[in-house]
Amino acid sequence: MVDQPDIHNDDWNGVVDNPWRRLRQFTAARIGLGRSGISLPTKEMLEFQLAHAQARDAVHTPLDFSELTQQLETLAEQYPLLSDEPPLKLHSEAVDRMTYLQRPDLGRRLDEASRVLLQQEQQTPEQPFDLALVIADGLSATAIAHNAVPFIQALCEELQDDKQAWKFAPITLVEQGRVAIGDDVGELLNAKTVLVLIGERPGLSSPDSLGLYLTWAPVRGLTDARRNCISNVRPEGLNFSEAAHKAGYLLRESRRLQLSGVQLKDRSGSLTGPADSLSESTAQAATIDHQPDFPDEHTTIKPASSPAAETKNFLLG
Amino acid sequence: MHKAYRYSLGSKTYEFRNLADLMARATPARSGDRLAGVIARSAEERAVAQMALAEVPLKNFLNEVLIPYEQDEVTRLIIDEHDALAFAPISHFTVGDFRNWLLSDLASSDMLASIRNGITPEMAAAVSKIMRNQDLILVAQKCRVITAFRSTIGLPKRLATRLQPNHPTDDMNGIAASILDGLLYGSGDAVIGINPATDNVAQATRLMKLMDEVIRKYEIPTQSCVLTHVTNTLECIEQGAPVDLVFQSIGGTEATNSSFGFNLATLAEAEQAALSLQRGTVGNNVMYFETGQGSALSANAHHGLDQQTCETRAYAVARKFNPLLVNTVVGFIGPEYLFDGKEIIRAGLEDHFCAKLLGLPMGCDVCYTNHAEADQNDMDNLLTLLGAAGCSFVMGIPGSDDIMLNYQTTSFHDALYARRVLGLGPSPEFEAWLEKMQIMSNAAGACLNDALPPAFAASLKTLPAGNSASEVSNG
Numbered sequence: 001m002v003d004q005p006d007i008h009n010d011d012w013n014g015v016v017d018n019p020w021r022r023l024r025q026f027t028a029a030r031i032g033l034g035r036s037g038i039s040l041p042t043k044e045m046l047e048f049q050l051a052h053a054q055a056r057d058a059v060h061t062p063l064d065f066s067e068l069t070q071q072l073e074t075l076a077e078q079y080p081l082l083s084d085e086p087p088l089k090l091h092s093e094a095v096d097r098m099t100y101l102q103r104p105d106l107g108r109r110l111d112e113a114s115r116v117l118l119q120q121e122q123q124t125p126e127q128p129f130d131l132a133l134v135i136a137d138g139l140s141a142t143a144i145a146h147n148a149v150p151f152i153q154a155l156c157e158e159l160q161d162d163k164q165a166w167k168f169a170p171i172t173l174v175e176q177g178r179v180a181i182g183d184d185v186g187e188l189l190n191a192k193t194v195l196v197l198i199g200e201r202p203g204l205s206s207p208d209s210l211g212l213y214l215t216w217a218p219v220r221g222l223t224d225a226r227r228n229c230i231s232n233v234r235p236e237g238l239n240f241s242e243a244a245h246k247a248g249y250l251l252r253e254s255r256r257l258q259l260s261g262v263q264l265k266d267r268s269g270s271l272t273g274p275a276d277s278l279s280e281s282t283a284q285a286a287t288i289d290h291q292p293d294f295p296d297e298h299t300t301i302k303p304a305s306s307p308a309a310e311t312k313n314f315l316l317g
Numbered sequence: 318m319h320k321a322y323r324y325s326l327g328s329k330t331y332e333f334r335n336l337a338d339l340m341a342r343a344t345p346a347r348s349g350d351r352l353a354g355v356i357a358r359s360a361e362e363r364a365v366a367q368m369a370l371a372e373v374p375l376k377n378f379l380n381e382v383l384i385p386y387e388q389d390e391v392t393r394l395i396i397d398e399h400d401a402l403a404f405a406p407i408s409h410f411t412v413g414d415f416r417n418w419l420l421s422d423l424a425s426s427d428m429l430a431s432i433r434n435g436i437t438p439e440m441a442a443a444v445s446k447i448m449r450n451q452d453l454i455l456v457a458q459k460c461r462v463i464t465a466f467r468s469t470i471g472l473p474k475r476l477a478t479r480l481q482p483n484h485p486t487d488d489m490n491g492i493a494a495s496i497l498d499g500l501l502y503g504s505g506d507a508v509i510g511i512n513p514a515t516d517n518v519a520q521a522t523r524l525m526k527l528m529d530e531v532i533r534k535y536e537i538p539t540q541s542c543v544l545t546h547v548t549n550t551l552e553c554i555e556q557g558a559p560v561d562l563v564f565q566s567i568g569g570t571e572a573t574n575s576s577f578g579f580n581l582a583t584l585a586e587a588e589q590a591a592l593s594l595q596r597g598t599v600g601n602n603v604m605y606f607e608t609g610q611g612s613a614l615s616a617n618a619h620h621g622l623d624q625q626t627c628e629t630r631a632y633a634v635a636r637k638f639n640p641l642l643v644n645t646v647v648g649f650i651g652p653e654y655l656f657d658g659k660e661i662i663r664a665g666l667e668d669h670f671c672a673k674l675l676g677l678p679m680g681c682d683v684c685y686t687n688h689a690e691a692d693q694n695d696m697d698n699l700l701t702l703l704g705a706a707g708c709s710f711v712m713g714i715p716g717s718d719d720i721m722l723n724y725q726t727t728s729f730h731d732a733l734y735a736r737r738v739l740g741l742g743p744s745p746e747f748e749a750w751l752e753k754m755q756i757m758s759n760a761a762g763a764c765l766n767d768a769l770p771p772a773f774a775a776s777l778k779t780l781p782a783g784n785s786a787s788e789v790s791n792g
Binding site: 016018019020022023024026027028029030031032033035038039040044048049051052055056058059101102103104105139201202203204205206207313314315316317 | 348351352482483484485488489490491492493494495496497498501527530531534651652653656686687688689692693714715716717718720723724725728730733734737763765767769773775776777779780
């Protein structure tokens with residue numbers, strides 16, 4: 001016997017709630033949403049739309065480069081480690097967002113005006129820069145706006161007391177850039193190492209994830225096997241000081257061993273659980289769609305994860 | 318040397334370098350072909366290429382291979398496995414005739430099944446390029462491909478779902494929570510399949526054991542799969558893990574598959590190993606393949622072919638190994654391959670049509686990423702179209718949002734929608750189970766019961782203390 005619900009009753013809202021909604025303590029997945037008939041309830045449907053809208057905005061809102069420049073200049077006054085030259089604004093060969101999304105090859109190369117500008121800043125081969133920081137909008141300007149400056153600050157804290165000093169190149173800001181654009185920048189500046197800060201492909205629950213890509217001896221045409229990646233840098237993910245600690249470790253090791261990529265192992269891991277092997281570290285690049293060189297199939301995707309618990313499962317009683 | 322193809326339009330003559338070039342220019346527009354530089358240079362050139370392609374005899378596809386026989390084991394597979402007897406009834410057709418015949422009443426379900434081994438992937442791709450969306454739906458709907466393991470996939474008026482309970486850290490209770498949610502929404506008859514966050518043999522085994530225990534405890538007529546590399550699954554089998562299905566992502570060229578780390582011999586070995594376990598009850602199809610347009614270009618292994626033709630060649634690989642399930646992860650790779658909802662919808666229908674024509678149990682991961690020009694409305698459209706086309710299965714995931722892979726696919730609710738509006742039921746074994754467990758009162762009508770089913774209510778009583786329902790729902 002099924003009681004017919006009374007639609008005139010104030011308590012009736014057309015939604016069948018799921019008693020197992022409390023299982024959300026175990027997962028961020030959208031379980032236990034309830035239903036209106038067989039469909040999503042209004043509240044859940046609109047919440048999804050909001051999350052999607054935020055992710056879309058992260059992809060399509062242009063980065064405010066003048067605001068970012070101002071923040072970086074303020075930061076440079078605070079940290080002598082940073083170059084006292086103002087940040088340089090560059091552009092890839094992808095002329096606009098629509099081109100950028102369809103032509104990753106163009107997003108990997110600097111346009112001619114940017115190349116000319118960098119050649120003027122170039123160091124002599126005898127006195128190269130130690131490190132070029134490249135900030136690229138990537139697929140999430142939100143990630144850069146929220147997280148680039150606090151990360152660089154944390155990185156300055158991490159590196160400023162190193163015995164072997166770091167000679168920073170002027171910071172470069174790249175519009176419509178993909179990861180490999182760092183190779184062009186590093187090569188033209190004559191920098192030993194390049195560290196690219198880039199907005200990652202946004203997920204519904206992470207529209208502002210910052211990715212870091214390190215390359216020793218950058219030149220145009222390197223493959224991803226030569227890069228090291230630190231992913232998901234944001235307060236809700238890998239926080240700034242942990243990310244800076246990892247980056248500092250990789251930078252020092254890269255400088256000591258004079259290499260980067262699959263041969264450079266990240267053993268900094270004390271802060272974030274078990275040390276990643278380097279192959280994992282580079283494989284993480286495949287989670288980010290700046291890297292269409294990777295076969296981006298389900299099987300190749302390995303976000304950072306902790307070992308699974310061995311505890312008895314509730315479904316098995 | 319391969320001959321060029323020419324077509325005159327008024328005083329203008331269009332020339333296409335060879336069959337591969339002609340096929341690429343004839344393809345409906347998409348970003349991946351633009352990226353590869355093989356796309357038609359104008360809308361007129363595309364239309365002309367389609368007219369020229371329509372005049373190509375099907376026999377040409379047997380004589381003019383797109384990637385040399387000596388260079389590519391997928392080409393060798395296509396040519397060596399071609400069934401001349403099955404091809405005979407259509408051997409005198411051009412591509413244009415083939416379309417007419419497929420749409421005609423002569424091409425019954427039985428007739429289509431009888432010629433499928435005479436059709437090469439390139440023939441299927443070619444004819445799809447001169448078909449409209451409704452043609453792709455109409456013909457696919459006539460193709461019957463039925464496979465089975467513990468449930469039967471592909472029967473008429475059925476739409477199965479893969480329950481995909483992914484979790485970013487493979488937390489066992491997190492995964493179980495999503496499995497329970499899916500089962501209580503009638504999802505999971507195609508497979509309960511997990512993309513592992515940590516991808517190695519030990520982790521795959523842990524996940525396989527969890528699913529195996531759940532399936533046995535609740536006597537669910539379904540199968541499990543951990544979507545790990547085929548060589549990992551082989552190792553799992555050697556170590557005695559409870560493997561139902563072997564998974565692998567596949568592509569349409571040898572070089573693509575090498576970049577995925579396997580070849581045809583690996584798949585043959587894996588199929589034999591899984592068959593030896595004899596874990597199926599109503600059938601013995603043990604393989605699960607995923608495909609998707611763009612993977613060959615992404616691996617720099619496309620030999621100048623357009624991405625849809627490469628994709629279709631992957632179906633030759635799939636059908637060699639008698640899969641239970643194949644699906645195209647249509648919008649996953651990103652907008653540099655399929656830019657927007659229009660391109661994703663077209664690609665999904667092409668992939669489904671070509672695979673069904675070639676005899677595969679084709680499903681679709683109806684999906685998109687946040688940097689593609691697509692949204693839930695596009696997914697609703699494609700899901701509805703695929704349901705009408707007789708798609709074997711779609712994904713089922715909590716609230717459409719995969720929190721591990723960071724993309725959006727069809728939800729448990731979406732599958733119920735498709736079943737109800739199109740009058741489709743789950744697989745028959747699963748339908749009976751849903752009613753026996755009191756999850757649904759009428760599974761064919763997608764009618765869920767309001768009360769928590771007794772067997773699962775008992776499991777929930779053992780839960781550790783946590784947030785109450787009201788606290789969470791207000792959060």
